[in-house]
Amino acid sequence: MARTLLKSTVGKKTIMAVSGLIMLMYLVVHMLGNLKIFFGAGEFNHYAHWLRTLGEPFLHYEWALWLIRVVLVAAVVAHAVSAYQLSRLDRRARPVAYAHKRRRASYATRTMRWGGIILALFIVWHLLDLTTGTVHPGGFQEGHPYQNVVDTFSTWYSGVIYIVAMLALGLHIRHGFWSAAQTLGAGNATRDRVLKATANALALVLTVGFIAVPVAVMTGVVS
Amino acid sequence: MKLTLRVWRQQNADAPGTMATYPVDGISEDMSFLEMLDTLNEELTLKGEEPVAFDHDCREGICGACSLVINGDAHGPERTTTCQLHMRSFDDGDTIDVEPWRAAAFPVVKDLVVDRSAFDRIIQSGGYISAPTGAAPEAHSTPVPKPDADFAFEHAECIGCGACVAACPNGSAMLFTSAKINHLNVLPQGAPERETRVLDMVAQMDEEGFGGCTLTGECATACPKGIPLPSIAAMNKEWLRATRKVSR
Numbered sequence: 357m358a359r360t361l362l363k364s365t366v367g368k369k370t371i372m373a374v375s376g377l378i379m380l381m382y383l384v385v386h387m388l389g390n391l392k393i394f395f396g397a398g399e400f401n402h403y404a405h406w407l408r409t410l411g412e413p414f415l416h417y418e419w420a421l422w423l424i425r426v427v428l429v430a431a432v433v434a435h436a437v438s439a440y441q442l443s444r445l446d447r448r449a450r451p452v453a454y455a456h457k458r459r460r461a462s463y464a465t466r467t468m469r470w471g472g473i474i475l476a477l478f479i480v481w482h483l484l485d486l487t488t489g490t491v492h493p494g495g496f497q498e499g500h501p502y503q504n505v506v507d508t509f510s511t512w513y514s515g516v517i518y519i520v521a522m523l524a525l526g527l528h529i530r531h532g533f534w535s536a537a538q539t540l541g542a543g544n545a546t547r548d549r550v551l552k553a554t555a556n557a558l559a560l561v562l563t564v565g566f567i568a569v570p571v572a573v574m575t576g577v578v579s
Numbered sequence: 580m581k582l583t584l585r586v587w588r589q590q591n592a593d594a595p596g597t598m599a600t601y602p603v604d605g606i607s608e609d610m611s612f613l614e615m616l617d618t619l620n621e622e623l624t625l626k627g628e629e630p631v632a633f634d635h636d637c638r639e640g641i642c643g644a645c646s647l648v649i650n651g652d653a654h655g656p657e658r659t660t661t662c663q664l665h666m667r668s669f670d671d672g673d674t675i676d677v678e679p680w681r682a683a684a685f686p687v688v689k690d691l692v693v694d695r696s697a698f699d700r701i702i703q704s705g706g707y708i709s710a711p712t713g714a715a716p717e718a719h720s721t722p723v724p725k726p727d728a729d730f731a732f733e734h735a736e737c738i739g740c741g742a743c744v745a746a747c748p749n750g751s752a753m754l755f756t757s758a759k760i761n762h763l764n765v766l767p768q769g770a771p772e773r774e775t776r777v778l779d780m781v782a783q784m785d786e787e788g789f790g791g792c793t794l795t796g797e798c799a800t801a802c803p804k805g806i807p808l809p810s811i812a813a814m815n816k817e818w819l820r821a822t823r824k825v826s827r
């Protein structure tokens with residue numbers, strides 16, 4: 357079974373769908389958590405601390421957080437490796453292009469590959485910015501996420517990077533969620549409209565929810 | 580009608596090809612696209628040039644032999660086969676690009692003719708049922724629920740022309756393969772091979788070098804028989820079910 361999954365184009369696609377949905381679930385929770393910034397530094401920092409004590413006393417300090425990190429890294433790697441392998445197969449399957457060019461697929465569909473690459477680069481930037489503080493503009497302080505977020509968005513380029521990445525995320529989810537439903541066999545003629553509407557709603561809510569934070573800092577609503 | 584054709588000419592599988600330009604005159608809008616090409620070929624033959632090679636057989640939209648990507652669309656601008664496409668779908672003075680199906684798994688044999696035997700091998704790997712031969716069985720001995728019969732019939736309409744592969748940006752054969760699998764897997768007659776059919780046919784499809792599905796939907800738009808895009812989801816469901824049941 358594992359071999360069939362890894363070898364087949366349908367199997368690779370299944371891996372993409374499952375890893376994509378895992379990341380999607382995480383993003384919904386992450387977005388909701390981010391919105392706590394609107395309730396002030398105390399509540400936001402307290403929430404960040406709670407993430408580290410989650411599961412105690414059964415789990416040790418930060419164990420739950422590391423567990424989530426391991427699952428997410430596995431999902432990102434599985435997703436990116438399958439995307440690379442499938443894209444290579446897809447290109448090889450059409451070695452000679454048509455002389456008569458025309459475009460018809462929707463923008464979200466056409467940009468899955470470039471959008472995915474933008475997201476991968478963004479994930480690296482985001483971790484270096486707000487997790488390790490390596491590229492953070494101005495004194496990064498571990499354990500003070502509220503101040504770190506405000507400092508990040510006090511530079512115009514950070515705002516631009518985050519907003520562009522979240523627009524790319526919205527497009528990726530718009531095609532990705534519906535696509536994953538087809539890959540996992542949940543699609544049929546009667547369910548199609550519901551699935552497309554859900555994909556659009558998820559894409560919109562996540563994009564707006566995530567963008568709200570940089571916009572709020574840049575306009576001074578959060579400071 | 581007076582038209583300018585830009586047609587892919589290629590001597591054989593190994594020769595390089597090119598788009599050649601031919602003017603054609605005296606085309607009636609009641610002609611089929613293939614009759615228009617026949618007119619061109621008559622002129623070429625009279626001039627001592629080699630006629631354009633293209634596939635065709637029934638010329639009534641049921642055999643799946645005709646092909647051609649016309650102005651970038653598999654089977655041209657209408658949802659039908661090239662043999663059933665009429666010149667009234669074009670305007671006097673048009674320039675029309677005519678190309679073969681493009682896919683690694685469909686190598687060009689000559690001009691507009693491609694080798695589609697990859698489809699035959701996918702069928703051979705599982706597109707059959709095991710049934711005792713002899714006199715026709717009594718039709719009522721195996722009841723089939725109406726929705727299942729309709730579903731099977733919808734997929735049985737596939738004529739295996741390959742337009743789905745030609746239209747797909749990934750040269751994927753998922754719509755064809757799903758039509759063949761769904762047609763048999765939903766019926767009681769197809770039940771004995773239900774798992775091996777989907778696993779073997781998908782494996783053969785990959786083996787032939789067709790690309791994967793990105794749910795772009797171009798295949799279902801191009802299909803002259805209207806095989807719907809959710810057929811692929813139905814095939815994926817069968818594949819996942821079979822993968823869980825059969826360990827190999």
Ligand code: HEM
Nearest residue numbers: 372373376379380439468469472473476532535536539793
């Ligand atoms: C590492 C960065 C990423 C890369 C390189 C990437 C790339 C891709 C590519 C190339 C596809 C296939 C498009 C297709 O075949 O139609 C895809 C599909 C998908 N992506 Fe991503 N992506 C990334 C991040 C994400 C993230 C953060 C999510 C979270 C929501 C996500 C969710 C999905 C989903 C649900 C699918 C659909 C899978 C399917 O069609 O079955 N991806 N991705």
Ligand code: FES
Nearest residue numbers: 638642643645662
């Ligand atoms: S020639 Fe038979 S379908 Fe067109």
